[in-house]
Amino acid sequence: MEDYVSRAEALGVKMASAGEPVSDQSLALSVLDGLPKEYSTFRFFCIEDTGRHEALTITTMLPSLQRIYNESQPVEDAPPPTGLMGHTRDMDKRQQYKFKGNCNYCHRKGHKEAECRKKRRELVSANKPSPSKHTAMMAQRMASSASAVVLDSGCSTHMTGDRHLLQEYRAFKLASLVTFGNGSGQAEGQGDLTLEGLEGTVTLHKVLYVPGLRYTLLSVRAAAAKGVDFYIPANSTTAIMRKDGETVLTASLTTDGLYVADLAPGGAQVLAATALAAGEHPTPSDWHRRFNHLGYDALARLARDDMVTGVDCSAADFLAEKTDVICEDCVLAKEPRKPFLSAGHVTTAPGELMHADLIGPIRPSSRCGASYVLDLVDDFSKLSAVTLLHTKSADEVSAAIISTVLMLEQKTGEPVQRFRSDGGCEFVNEKLASFFKSKHIEHETSAPYTPQQNGVAERMNRTLLDRVRAMLLDSGLPGMFWGEAFLAANYVRNRSPVTGSPLVPWEAAFGDKPDVRHLRVFGSKAFVLKNLPSKSKVDPKRFVGTLVGYEPGGNYRILAPNRAGKMTVQVHRDVVFNELSRQYQAAGGAQADDSSTIDVEDFLDDARPHPAVLPVVTPAAPTAEDQYLPDDSDNVLPPLEHVETDEDNTDEEAHWQSANRPVRARQQPQHFVPEDFRANLAQPMLKDPSGEFTHPMDFSPDSLARLTAKTALARPDGESFRDAMLDELKSLYEHKCWRLVDLPSDAKIIQCRWVFAVKRDSKGNIVRYKARLVAKGFTQEPGVDFTEIYAPVSKFVTLRAFLSMVAKLHLAMESADVKTAFLNGQLDEVIYMQQPPGFEQGGANTVCKLDKSLYGLRQAPRQWHAELRRHLEAMGFQASEADSSFFISTSGATVYLLVYVDDILVASHQLKDVKSTICLLQDCFELRVIGEPDLFLNLQLSRDMKAGTIFVSQPRFVTALVEKYNPRPRTTPMQPGLKLQRAGTPMAIDQRHYSSVVGSLLYISNATRPDASYAAGVLCRFMQDPQEEHWKAALWLLGYLSATQQQGLTFGSGDGLCGYTDSAYGDDIDTRRSTSGFVFTFNGGPISWSSKLQRPVALSTCEAEYMASAHAAKEALWLRKLLPELQHEVANAPIVIYADNEAAIQLTKNPVHGERTKHIGTAFNMVRQHVNQGELKFVYCNTKENVADVFTKAFSAPKLTFFKKYLGMLT
DSSP: OHHHHHHHHHHHHHHHHTTOOOOHHHHHHHHHHTSOGGGHHHHHHHHHTTTTOTTOOHHHHHHHHHHHHHHHOSSSOOOOOSSTTOOOHHHHHHHHTOOOSBOTTTOOBTSOGGGOHHHHHHHHHHHSOOOOSEEOSOSSSSOOOTTOEEEETTOSSOEESOGGGOEEEEEEEEEEEEEETTEEEEEEEEEEEEEEETTEEEEEEEEEEOTTOOSEEEEHHHHHHTTOEEEOOTTOSEEEEEETTEEEEEEEEOTTSOEEEOBOTTHHHHHHHHHHHHTOOOOHHHHHHHTTSOOHHHHHHHHHTTOSBSOOSOHHHHHHHHHHOOOHHHHHHOOOOOOOOOOOOOOOSTTSOEEEEEEOOEESOOTTSOOEEEEEEETTTOOEEEEEESOOOHHHHHHHHHHHHHHHHHHHSOOOOEEEEOSOTTTSSHHHHHHHHHHTOEEEEOOTTOGGGGHHHHHHHHHHHHHHHHHHHHHOOOGGGHHHHHHHHHHHHTTSOOTTOSSOHHHHHHSOOOBOTTOOOTTEEEEEEOSSOOSSTTSOSEEEEEEEEEEGGGEEEEEEEOTTSOEEEEEESSEEEEEEEETTOOGGGOOOSGGGOOEETTGGGOSOOOOOOOSSBOOOOOOGGGGGOOOOOSSOOSTTOOOOOOTTSOOOSOOOOOOOOOOOOOOOOOOOOOOSSOGGGOOOOSBOTTSSBSSOOOOSHHHHHHOOHHHHHTSTTHHHHHHHHHHHHHHHHHTTOEEEEEOOTTOOEEOEEEEEEEEEOTTSOEEEEEEEEEEOGGGOOBTTTBSOOOOOOOOHHHHHHHHHHHHHHTOEEEEEEETTGGGGSEEEEEEEEOOOTTOOOSOTTEEEEEEEOOTTOTTHHHHHHHHHHHHHHHTTEEEOSSOTTEEEEOSSSOEEEEEETTEEEEEESSHHHHHHHHHHHHHHSOEEEEESOSEETTEEEEEETTTTEEEEEOHHHHHHHHHHHOOOOOSSSSOTTOOOOSOSOBOSSOHHHHHHHHHHHHHHHHHTOGGGHHHHHHHHTTSSSOBHHHHHHHHHHHHHHHHTTTOOEEESSSOSEEEEEEEETTOOTTTOOOEEEEEEEETTEEEEEEEEEOSSOOSSHHHHHHHHHHHHHHHHHHHHHHGGGGTOOOTTOOEEEEESOHHHHHHHHSOOSHHHHTTSOHHHHHHHHHHHTTSEEEEEOOGGGOGGGGGTSOOOHHHHHHHHHHTTSOO
C-alpha cells in the first residue's frame, strides 16, 4: 500500500514539473479512484466528504488505508498495485502458471503447502500475539452520549460502550484487543443491538461490548459486507443506508463532522429496555426495587426457599448486597418499630379469620379522587385485599367488604368464619350486620383506643405505607399517584415472604406459586408499542409512558398521554422498560414540593387505618346476582390483593396512640368501577387533575362498538353498564346456558366478548343500558361446531305493509322484546367457550360447555327462530307463505304477530286479544312488554287514532349522523344532472368514513326515505375505491337528510295497491348499464321501492324499460302473496303497474320485435307469462306522472317535491 501511494505522489511531482500541478486533495481523490472494490466504503465517505473536510490528503488517508490493507491480508501482502486502478502485469502472469494440484495441508486445489495461507495464519496466531484485532478510526471525536450511534468507515465491526444495549449477550473468555485512533481498549463480549430508526427497526449482530467507549459505533465496512449500500445525495447532510433497494436507516451530519444515526424519539433508550426485557440479568438491587423495596433478608429467603419463580439471583447475592449497599429511599420512607406481643390466635385454613382496617384520609387525594384505603387481611394466608374509597361512609365501606368476602370464599372454597375490625360505624352498621348474619360470620371488634387488638391489619397498613413512600421517592412521581403505588405495592406484597409462613400469601391462599419475572421497578420509563398504525412511516413505533402497576395476564398499567394529550392510566401488554430511567425523576432525586408527598391525616393517632388502592373502586351492595360474579382468574385478584407481616422489618404490630377524628362533611361518592368481581376490569373512573373525565360518555354506535368490559366500566356511567352485565349473567344462569367443565385435550374453544348498547325512547332519552355476552362465532368451523345457519328475518316491506294494515283497519297494537332471545335455542353440537371476561371461576382449564345457543354463534339465529316457531305453532299461529317471520292466528280472534329477531309486534281487532297473546308468550319466554310502540327497530312511530294513520320516520338516527359530519343543508338528495364515475381525485380522509356514511345512508333510504334511494344506490357503486367527488356527493345527501329529517312515511290515508316502474338508459358512465326503479304504494304510503343498476347492458331504451318492468313484476308477485294475509283482498284483479314506455308495455303482452329482442334473457320474459295469466297489468302513464322516475335520476327541488307529495311524504 505504501508503494502504491508513493508512486501516486511521484506521479504528482512529475505532472507539476511538466507545468500541470495537481492539488493534494485532487491527488488524494485520484488515489481513491484507483482502489479496488474492498475499499468502496472507505472511498465512499472520503469522496462524499470532499468540500466539508479541506484537509483530505494522501498523508491523512495513509494510516487508515494501510490498516484496512493489513486486515484484508493477515498473512502475506498482495503485490502492490502499479497504477491508480490497482492492476499489475505480474499478477496476470501469476494466474497463467497457477499450481494445479492439491495442498498437503488444507487439501484444497490451486496452491502448494509452502503457499498455504491457512497454515501460515495458524503459525502466526500460535507463535506471536495478534496485533489489533478490531479497529475504530473516530473513537473520541464527539461528546459523550450513550444514546448516539455514529457511522464509522474505519471501524472493523460494530461496537458499543453500554452493555445494557445488547441482547443475547455473550462474554468472551479472553478479552479481544481494540485499537482506536488515539489509544486502545478491550472487547469483553458481544451481542445483538436493535435500533428504532425513523424508517423502522434495524438489528445489528455481533456488536462488541467495549467498556469505556462512550457511544455506539456502526461499522460501515461490516454493514457493507451484509449487502448494505451507503449513499449521500448531492448537497445533502444526510447519509442513507439501503438494503435491497429499501432505506433501512439514515444518519445526519453533526458539527463534529460525523454522521450520527437518526433514531426515533427515545429510540436509544428502547435499546436498553429491550435488553432488559430480553433477558439481561437483573442485579439484587434491581429485584429490591422491583419488589417495591422489600428487605434483602426477605429477598434472600424468597430465593433460598424457592417461593416464587423468575428470580435469578441467589440468597448469597441478596445478603451480600445488604452488606454493601444502603437504599436511601428505604431509609427515608420506612419507620421501623418494635413489635407487640403475638395476638395468640392460630388459624388453619383461609377464611377462619379476616382482619379489616381503614387508612385515611390521605392528602392529597389520589388522581382518581380517592382519599381512603380499605384493607382486608386473611389471617391464615396473609393475603390482603385493598380498595380505594372516596369516603369512609358505612355504605361505601360495607359494599367493599361484602364483595371481598364473597370473592375470598369463591376463590378459596372456604367460608369466612370470623371478621375482626375496630368499632367504627363504618364497620358496625346494619348493612354489615345483616350480611354477617346471613353468612354466619362472627364479627369481633377491638376495644376503644386499643389498636393492638387488631394488630395484623394495622401492621399491614404500615407495611404498605412504608413501601408507597419508598416507591414515590424512588420513582419521582407526584404524591397524587399514591393510589397507583398502593395498588402496585399490594400486588407485589402478595408475592413476597411473610413472617411465620413458608409460602408467599398468593400460594398459601390459592395453591399456585406465582411467577414474578414480569415485575419491573415502579415508575420505570416504559416504551409502549402503538396499537394503531402510524400516520407516517417515519413516526415512532412506540410511545413513552411510566409504569404504575400491573394487570392480569402479564399486562402493565402505564401512565401516558391519550390521543387528546391528557395523562391517563392505560393497560398495555407489548411494553419494554428502561429501569434506569424514570419519567418523573426530580432534580437530584429530591421531592421538594408538597405535591410530591403524601400526608395521612391522624394516621399516627388513629386506631383505624384505611384502605390500599386498587385500580377499580367501591362496588355497589351485593345482590343475589353476586353468585354469578367470580373474580379475576389471573395474577391480580382485585380486592384480594393481600399483604401481611413484612420481613424487611421485624416488628409485628404497629403502635398508634388514639385521638379523636375531626368531623368532616360527608360527600356522595362519585361513580366507581365495580370491584366486587374483578379489580382489573377497569381503572378508577374519576376525574383527572384537569377536572375532565378521562373517558367521556360517547353514545355513538362506533364508540359503543369499541367498548370492552374495562372501558365500559371506566365510563362515568359505568355502574349502569355493570348492572346490565349482571342482568345478562343472571339471564344466562337462569337459562342454564352452560356448565363449567375442564376443557378436553382434543377440543376446540371459542372466545367471547361483551357488547354494549344504549336503548333510547322516541325523544332520545336513555331508557336502559344493555350488555350482551357474545361468542366469537367467526372462529367456528363448518361441519365441526355448526352445520345449518340460515335463519329468516322479517323484511322492511313486511313491516311497512303490517303498519299500513294496522292503520287502515284501526287495529290494536303492542310491542315486546324477548330478553336474551338466542339463549332459548337448543344446541345440537358440542361447543366449548371461554368464561365471560371478568367473571372467571375455577382453574385455568375451566371452560363453559354450551347447552343453549348464545349470541354470536353461527347457528344461534336459526336455533332461536326454530324454538320461537315451535311455541307459536303450539299457540295456534301459522307462518306466512310470503314471510316466515310473519305469523297469523285464526283460531278464534285473528291475531297478527311480526317478529324481527327478538322484537315483536302483535296486532288484533281487540286489545284484549293482543294482551292475551303477549301473556301466552310470557309463559314461554322472558319478555319486556313495551305496550303501544313509539319506537321499533330505530323507527319512530307516531299514530293518529282519529285520522287512522301511522307516521314512520328516523329523525334521531339522522341527527346522530349529521352531528358526526356536520354537512351543509341541501334541498335535493343529489346535485341535479350529476353523473359520478370511478375516476377522480383520491379522498383526503380515511376511506372507512365513506363506507360508514354510505352504509348508514343506505339503511335510512331502505327504511323510511324512498326519496334518497337513488342517491344512496349510486354512492354504493363506489364503495371499493371512493374518490373525493363521491365523498362530496355523500355529504350532499347527508345535508339533504339533515334539512328534511322530520319527513317520513304516512300509512292509512289511502286505499289499495298501486305500482310504478321506470329506467334510466345507460346512465352509468363506466359500464353503460341502466338503472331500474320501482315503487308500490299501499293504503296511501309506499311500502316497497327499489333503485338498482341492471346487470345486463341494455341495447335500447325499450330493452332497459322492459328489464325494469321484470324487476317490478317480481316484487308485485310477492306482494300478491303477502297482501291477502293482511286482509287485503286481491281477488282475480291484476296488480296495476304504471310505465312510461309504450314499446316495453307491448313486450310484456306480446313477443313483438323478435329479431331485436331475442337476446333478452328468459328471466325477463317471465313477466309476459304473468301478464297473460291476468296477475299483472302494465298501463302507460305520462313520464311527468311516473313516480318511479325519482328512483332513476337526480331531480331539481320542485320536481322532487311533486313526487314526494304523491308518495305521501309531504302533506
